[in-house]
Amino acid sequence: MRGWIGACVLWVWPMVAQAVVLENQSQAITSDAQIWWDDSGEVTINDLLLGAVAPPWQMNDRGERAFGFRQSAVWLRWPLARGASVDGERVLVAEYALLDEFDAFLVDEYGSLLDQQRTGRSIALSEHPIASRKLAMPLAIPSGASTLYVRVKSDSALKLRMSLMPTGEFAAKLESSALTGGILFGVLLAGCFIYCLMGIVLRAWALVAIGLYFVMGATWQGMLEGAFALAWPAHLIMPRELIPMLLFTMAGCVHAYLVLARREFGRRPTPIDAAIFAWVLVGAFGAWYMPYTLATKIGMYTNVGIWVSALGLSSLTREFPLETRVPIIASAVLFLVGAGLLTLDTEGVLYLGGMSTELYVVTAVPQMFLLTFGVALFAREQVLERREADVALAHQIDLAADARAETYAAERRRADDNGLVQESMSAIRDVANTDPLTGLANRAALTNHVRLLNRSGIESIALAVFDLDHFKRLNDSHGHAVGDDALVSVAKVLSNSCVRPLDFVSRYGGEEFVMLLPNTGLIDAENQVKAVLERIRSIHLMHGDVRVALSSSAGLAREVLDQADVPFEGLFARADEALYSAKRGGRDRVELSLKPTNRLSA
Incomplete structure (x- = not known):
């Protein structure tokens, strides 16, 4: 932030000096x-x-x-x-x-x-x-x-x-003015093209919209002040219709920024967005056939309308997170203040003089920084996600190599695992080890299954403890019937998540559930628990006309057995401690326990 403030100061002071010179000309x-x-x-x-x-x-x-x-x-x-x-x-x-x-x-x-x-x-x-x-x-x-x-x-x-x-x-003035103007608009144009390039490389397309907006804006201001005329062929007359066309194009770029920013957060374009783009396109082409004054005024009003809509969208709705809404609101205010001052100057109500050119750049540079800040956050998230995906892919490749080496042994154990599962299910049915409400296994069944795992020769085990968030408040607010429905719905999600023969889930007590994942790496177990939490969030319960939202916290612990028995009590204590850490950290999340477990069997 200090660097941005310093850049703005270094950008502004030569323009203010130039404006003072313009305002103190003799005669x-x-x-x-x-x-x-x-x-x-x-x-x-x-x-x-x-x-x-x-x-x-x-x-x-x-x-x-x-x-x-x-x-x-x-x-x-x-x-x-x-x-x-x-x-x-x-x-x-x-x-x-x-x-x-x-x-x-x-x-x-x-x-x-x-x-x-x-x-x-x-x-x-x-x-x-x-x-x-x-x-x-x-x-x-x-x-x-x-x-x-x-x-x-x-x-x-x-x-x-x-x-x-x-x-x-x-x-002397011509040389100074040409140098200052060339540097100002040249640096602005170069910076805008860099923004476009960054947006393409990072695939943050809203950055491209920012760059194009300021490219069009710098060209438009350069035409107003005559700087752009030196880049035009000297024997040709510069068509004035370019000015309203650039105004419409700038409005389209601003709205494209808003649409692309919403798209990053899962919002799709609406028919209103399509209508706005159609209006901008018709205006850009119609500027060549409409009276110049009319086309210019419509282009100015279109820009003001786009920024007012951006201000209202960011202020009155929650389509963007706070860190994106604030830059858009600040940029809209900057634009509207600058546009208002330039309009008053054009109509003769207010005299800006030499500050009219500088006013555009003084407002444009902070706008560029602010809008970029709004995009940089989710661009950074995209880079981090890609980096995490690369790490996960490398890890998966290593796991696949290990799996190929153990394929033969795994095939031989599969038949034994199926037999052990049948034995376990038979034992559960014999002693009626089923929770009557949810249909899941109860604590006794869990104990039997741990013993079964001790005989199966598994190499590692991951244990996850789930606890519904604010369950007492849910019972008190909506009744125990809704609470029972919540427990049954969560039990179905957990049961559907255990797809391998030795995977196991049980109701441990109250709103607490335990999931066992034998021969599962910590990363895979964490991903599976996160998937369960996501499916719990998507459960739809209704109490009358009121939709009841559900969420759960989870603690996860993993242990490599090295031919030892499953240290259930120590593993459960670690997972339970991680669960309460997740509760303290804001709920609706999973926490991992990485410390070792004392070797205690169930």
Whole structure:
């Protein structure tokens, strides 16, 4: 956790420094210029200079704040004054890259047009006056008084954030901005691809969904700020329809993460999940045919809806364990806070300025860490399970090799074992050694069977003691009839679990049962006991309309006999001690006893 916090701090501080630099640029024109909205979008610079249109200029009291989605063009007029000894080479920079038309006109004090430049997203990068991350154009400011007119039009959110700076300052800023932006988005993209690779290698597919989500998000933010434009062919216009398509794809990746995370915990996709994926797919393809503004807004609302559903799913249900729900809730809150701030910035209610780009990365990095933490736990469980399976497989191979060496001897003993079993059953029937409630053997039968095992020449024996959890509470709450049904049901499970001739189970007393497993390894015995506990949990008892849940605790002990008699009393004491250890450890589990047994026969 300390490493993650340190990584976030190291990631955030250069972005904050860059934002401070952006917010302290000299000669920001949008707060000092006069502004006029051209609702027709058809007015030209000649109409203004010749007086064909008399616009009602007013001061831009909103400064650099955005104006949201507007259909009309906006004109800015800014008076300039340069001394004769001051260098007049300047660069006009628009900090926002999603401007379809960006025209600048320089007019002298007599109203003559000295220079005009055009750039914008609607033309190829090779045709820009200056090929950079931002929309930039060079201007030669004359000495004396002059006026700068700027016309801006955009189908996207309109953000008037412009600066007029000396050529040298622009070159330094361009180099710093390109380096910082390239490092930020490059590291983010590289990290996301690594996440995809990790998910494929570990077969934790939710990690792949995380990686793809942030790949799409970094590409989307790079397009908004112009960084991605440098990777696009310079002679081609970047299609703006990519932006809403990426928004829909991001929403699909988030929902894929939720579906895959639920799948890891045994939850299958629902028809609602299929409907959401269908909506995302239709939106991603429909973005190329819908109006750009409409497609963008629908894509944004879809992302918000997906994260709100993730927040509600994780907060109000128990489909995920706590360690997965908390990261999803925190990530959803981070996204919704960031999306809310960016929406307020786009609509001009709140001014973020240079922090708009950094806000995406600042929220994205903790999201990535949080969502990965939610997946890493069950990915780790999968690795551990595979490792345990490999160890178990190696053990089984060793056992199989030993079994092949003893096959002949085992075949010869099988006939004797069958005869001994018949003898044992006959003895049980003769002395009526059967528990009247459950039909299992009782203590007397258990004693006889231990004597039989002593004569059979077995090499080892495992003894398991089972005790129903909270049995007294069950009797008190639901009645003794339900308690008797529980004992009978458990007895059936235990009886069905003893499939070999010498395996034996008996009711030892009350809610306690004993199982004997001759010639059984400790691992196999533990697995068999765990299977019994699982089948006990699946027993369905009803008391009226109420479903009664059952569980049991178990203690297991094993002894290698070395041609000695079965040390039943010591073995039982060890198993009973392990049983109470399982009770103290939370119940519904099995505990093993590994200490040696004193040689005492039954």
